[in-house]
Amino acid sequence: SGNGHKITGLWINRPEESAVGFIGEVLEGEVYQVGIQTDEKGVIGGPYTGIIAGIIRQGKISECYTTGYVVSRQVDPISPQRYLCAGINAFGANITNSYSTAVVRNETSDGYVAGIGTYSFAESCYFAGTFESNKEATQYGITSYYSNYSYYNTETTGLSGGRTTA
Helix, strand or coil, X not given: CCCCEEEXXXXXXXXXXXXXXXXXXXXXXXXXXXXXXXXXXXXXECCCEECCEEEEEEEEEECCEEECXXXXXXCCCCCCCCCEEECCEEEEEEXXXXXXXXXXXXXXXXXXXXXXXXXXXXXXXXECCEEEXXXXXXXXXXXXXXXXXXXXXXXXXXXXXXXXXX
16 A cells, blocks of 8 residues: 555666566556656656556556656567557556556557556546657557546547547
């Protein structure tokens, strides 16, 4: 439990590595009640990069928020379409009651970027950050998988469609 704590000035620079975030990769873990603000450089990783976590398999993230920058600079060599980068979690978590105002940046060719999480379930979440892409990537305001009662800001994201809109 984060007990409502805020982590400020987070900077991670691992552009050649997979599963990059404050927490790299976890099986069946839980993260809740924590806020993370990156410094101006942000969290930089390869595939599966998120500010809170790269990968949380069969786990949960609840009552969390992120702000700052997250950047993925490489695709997954095994599955190149799976460039995954998100404001909270890059892959696999159930995310509830959380939000992000992060800048989510794509510096690779294809793949998926999302405000909250890719291949994640999101409920009662909000994204008011922005997307920056050097190349084309599929952008989701909330998640590429499933969201319920979750919204994104169409003005900041530049998106008009997607899974859910306000």
